[in-house]
Amino acid sequence: MRNPIRDEVAIVGLGSTGFSRDAGDKSCKALACEASIAAIQDAGISREDINGIVASNEPGGVSPNQMAATLGISDVTHFSSPTAVALFSLVDAVNAIFSGSCDTILMYFTYQRLPWNSRSAASDPFRRYSNLGTVVPVPETPNPSAAYTAWASRYIHEYDIAREDFGRVALNMRANAARNPLAAMTKPLTMDDYLNARMIRDPLCMLDMDIPVDGADAFILTTTEKAKKITDNPVVIHAATVGLVDKNDEDQLPDLSRHGQHVVVETLKAKSDVWLDDVDVFLPYDGFSIITLGWIENLGWCKPGQAGTFLKDHWDDKRGSAMINGRIPINPHGGSLSEGATRGSGHLREAVEQLRGSATEDRLVKDAKTALIGCGGFFFNSQGAILKRL
Amino acid sequence: MNQQIDDATLVERFPYVKIDHDSKHLYRGWLNKQLLINKCDDCGKFHHPPKPICPSCWSSSLTPTEVSGRGTVHLAMFLRQGPAAPDVDYNISPHPVTTIELEEQQGLRFTSTVINCPLEDIKIGIPVELTWIERFGAPFPVFKRASIKEAS
Numbered sequence: 001m002r003n004p005i006r007d008e009v010a011i012v013g014l015g016s017t018g019f020s021r022d023a024g025d026k027s028c029k030a031l032a033c034e035a036s037i038a039a040i041q042d043a044g045i046s047r048e049d050i051n052g053i054v055a056s057n058e059p060g061g062v063s064p065n066q067m068a069a070t071l072g073i074s075d076v077t078h079f080s081s082p083t084a085v086a087l088f089s090l091v092d093a094v095n096a097i098f099s100g101s102c103d104t105i106l107m108y109f110t111y112q113r114l115p116w117n118s119r120s121a122a123s124d125p126f127r128r129y130s131n132l133g134t135v136v137p138v139p140e141t142p143n144p145s146a147a148y149t150a151w152a153s154r155y156i157h158e159y160d161i162a163r164e165d166f167g168r169v170a171l172n173m174r175a176n177a178a179r180n181p182l183a184a185m186t187k188p189l190t191m192d193d194y195l196n197a198r199m200i201r202d203p204l205c206m207l208d209m210d211i212p213v214d215g216a217d218a219f220i221l222t223t224t225e226k227a228k229k230i231t232d233n234p235v236v237i238h239a240a241t242v243g244l245v246d247k248n249d250e251d252q253l254p255d256l257s258r259h260g261q262h263v264v265v266e267t268l269k270a271k272s273d274v275w276l277d278d279v280d281v282f283l284p285y286d287g288f289s290i291i292t293l294g295w296i297e298n299l300g301w302c303k304p305g306q307a308g309t310f311l312k313d314h315w316d317d318k319r320g321s322a323m324i325n326g327r328i329p330i331n332p333h334g335g336s337l338s339e340g341a342t343r344g345s346g347h348l349r350e351a352v353e354q355l356r357g358s359a360t361e362d363r364l365v366k367d368a369k370t371a372l373i374g375c376g377g378f379f380f381n382s383q384g385a386i387l388k389r390l
Numbered sequence: 391m392n393q394q395i396d397d398a399t400l401v402e403r404f405p406y407v408k409i410d411h412d413s414k415h416l417y418r419g420w421l422n423k424q425l426l427i428n429k430c431d432d433c434g435k436f437h438h439p440p441k442p443i444c445p446s447c448w449s450s451s452l453t454p455t456e457v458s459g460r461g462t463v464h465l466a467m468f469l470r471q472g473p474a475a476p477d478v479d480y481n482i483s484p485h486p487v488t489t490i491e492l493e494e495q496q497g498l499r500f501t502s503t504v505i506n507c508p509l510e511d512i513k514i515g516i517p518v519e520l521t522w523i524e525r526f527g528a529p530f531p532v533f534k535r536a537s538i539k540e541a542s
Contacts (some may be wrong), residue, residue, distance in 0.1 A: 138406050138525065139472045140487050142501045146472070150465035150489055150501075157514040202468040202484060249439055251465065251489040251501045 010227035013043025013220030019340030023214035052102030086344030087383035147250035165308020175320030177334025213340030260382025459520025
């Protein structure tokens with residue numbers, strides 16, 4: 001499979017506000033600026049070096065033209081605002097740089113709690129505008145957030161899955177988040193806590209669902225050629241793709257054995273020189289625990305229906321989380337379930353932190369060369385990427 | 391008959407959905423307590439939710455066709471919180487939301503709820519049949535557990 005972008009574009013700067021349940025009086029734009037300035041400084045470049053801006057179309061997010069106006073970035077030759085979930089933006093940024101639309105990109109993601117997922121946000125007058133629309137749905141409306149629970153019921157039905165299998169996903173993320181200073185949720189979690197947590201939509205409970213937060217992530221991307229001149233530790237995008245099947249209306253998905261994640265896996269595998277045996281850090285999406293179990297199985301770490309058992313078999317009691325084959329952590333930053341609902345930018349940031357060796361010592365994978373990201377869910381935001389240290 | 395009501399009235403009758411030219415037949419059907427699913431006049435395949443062309447053969451000759459209303463529960467969840475409806479009280483009981491695989495075609499599904507059935511009996515695989523309730527003053531399609539005979 002053609003993959004001309006292989007190792008040609010690098011991430012050279014990171015910035016993050018960190019994540020919390022409430023960023024106080026900071027607007028989305030303030031958070032985006034804070035992360036973006038940190039990323040530009042981290043890359044050791046100036047704003048004059050940036051001629052591309054890639055946003056993410058989050059509700060209440062900040063448009064690229066507004067960011068250019070706020071940060072004083074001029075003469076921009078590529079700007080876009082791809083659909084939310086991080087690797088849509090990454091793929092766009094890589095393609096724009098590789099094709100010559102621009103040379104150096106600021107890519108940023110902002111997140112804020114919204115009236116529909118946070119009670120405190122619902123009472124914030126400045127967030128009223130971010131209602132979903134004038135149409136208020138009925139409980140029976142299939143939508144992506146409920147549909148993951150619906151398909152979890154099918155997964156349990158087909159494979160006779162225990163709640164503990166879902167619980168291990170939540171426990172893994174929480175234990176790892178405790179080693180990440182940016183994380184929102186670090187209080188230790190036990191299996192009893194999981195089993196007794198408030199049910200939201202049976203069969204899933206509160207701890208199966210990512211945690212709404214305020215915060216922002218930012219990245220600087222440029223050509224690998226330029227990256228080598230400005231940093232000693234460029235992290236390159238080895239392969240990146242998104243994946244979609246035709247029957248992607250949530251309740252019409254034929255079954256769990258072939259959906260967007262499978263398209264991603266087949267494409268990523270065909271485009272990459274490396275695969276599971278080479279992976280040092282594994283970053284599966286965890287907006288819902290069922291998505292993580294899906295990635296573990298669909299990437300081929302284990303057979304369908306076996307992800308819970310896989311986590312159990314590879315559990316490291318001392319760390320309180322899984323270590324595949326005793327060496328590969330799963331979301332060492334704590335994922336969306338515990339770092340905060342970053343819709344994948346946290347996973348991408350952690351891949352870079354691990355590969356360039358800037359993650360905190362207690363979660364750092366020594367000499368990591370390859371990171372595998374399985375991002376997004378089953379329906380219309382499946383994505384994947386392999387990042388490498390040069 | 392409700393078939394003749396104008397588009398503006400149709401939209402007013404269903405304030406909780408975004409109706410467009412592709413889906414208007416579905417909701418006009420509800421007013422007559424008919425579940426009309428798009429069927430392709432050329433290749434005979436059903437599809438749902440309603441689209442402007444047949445996703446299989448691209449024919450734009452589609453007929454909203456009344457289905458039997460019989461099917462089996464394919465997905466089942468129980469909401470403890472969520473969007474409001476006058477007949478749903480999350481404080482009294484979790485609300486079942488079920489995706490029903492309709493008997494007309496494999497993979498053809500409709501999402502609604504199952505009424506008049508103990509929650510513990512609402513399981514994947516059980517046979518159900520269509521019935522109607524009133525929601526915000528208009529008919530709303532739901533399902534009830536079918537007897538074994540009816541499900542055959």
